[in-house]
Amino acid sequence: MKRLITGLLCVVGLLTISTAEAQLRFGIRAGVNVSDLSFSKDIMKSSNVAGFTGGVMAEFMIPGLGVGVDGALMYSRHGSKLKFKDVTEIAGNVVGLGNSKTQKLDYIEIPLNLKYKFTLPIVKPYLFIGPSFAFLVGNNISEEFKKRKFDTSINLGAGLELLNKVQVSAQYGWGLNKTLRFSDDATTINAKNRFWTITAAYLF
Secondary structure, rough: HHHHHHHHHHHHHHHHHHHOOOOOEEEEEEEEEEEEEEEEEOOEEEOOOEEEEEEEEEEEEEEEOOEEEEEEEEEEEEEEEEEEEOOOEOOOEEEEEOEEEEEEEEEEEEEEEEEEEOOOEEEEEEEEEEEEEEEEEEEEOOOOOOEEEEEEEEEEEEEEOOOOOEEEEEEEEEEEOOOEEEEOOOOEEEEEEEEEEEEEEOOO
């Protein structure tokens, strides 16, 4: 029993020391989204479009364990270039081949990631995964589509930290919600966000 208590006290002590020595850093992050919209019905051709993303971030890491979390407050533009594959009718308007438009969705986005960092001296690779919460603040989507004001996604990515200051990362995001929705007597169409994000960050 004494050995068990001693062992537990040692574990608690190590965790306390690790937490006390945890590193909280802040930084700025900017990059590009390459995104499209995934539709529930195959009546549209969706092409990738590029959009800017940028904002501020924070990182909380426990030294020695390589485990931590990071979060950010970002402006982020998603969207897609759409073209109908065939002549169809939406809300009384005939649309079809040759009718294409770049759709834009502007968000204030809050990604929260669990991060694992390999503790190498100069270049530190890392992996991360987590949810992202996005609030729609602007768009040029046709009025016939209902736009979801709040969107969530799951992000999975990897990156490199250079000289303990610069982080370069790439991630893929799966939208979980029906970002756009159109419904009438004839058909129902839903769309979800899909996107690659490449960013660079500088931590102070």
